[in-house]
Amino acid sequence: MKRYRPSEPQTRRISILGREFAMPRSRGLRVGLGVALCILGLLGFLPVLGFWMIPLGLLILSHEFHVVRRVRRKLIVWWERRKRPSG
Template identity: 35%
Template structure:
């Protein structure tokens, strides 16, 4: 369930964001994933500062949940709650059809 929701959110990212997420979520990149997750959580805690934002906190928790079993349940509940509130965020975006030829 958590991975399905996570993958649906990643699919909504631009191509560069999708590549970065795929790289971070690869099994062999545990240390960079833990570092990025920790930095995002710290940035989310200090969201009152002008450059940082509260959006960093859930993103950091999602990254840390990949390696910390204690956070997996929390993140699953968070994703299920978000999917109930905003189901449009968790549907895979449809590919735009090319314009029909004129003539």
């Protein structure tokens, strides 16, 4: 287990389907990557590109912008309530 050292900048990580991936350290690069994935995801009908890029871009942007983060959290709560058996 790696210990946090105050002199080292903390690496941002993103968790997708139980696996963790490191995101770029630069905020501008993270925002650019998230926006590019969302825009290119709109062209999902073309080969190679796909509509899967839109949620991935929004997930990356949710680490930078509170509005996107709030919507993501509401979606997670809604999904968990929907999965729970009623009774």
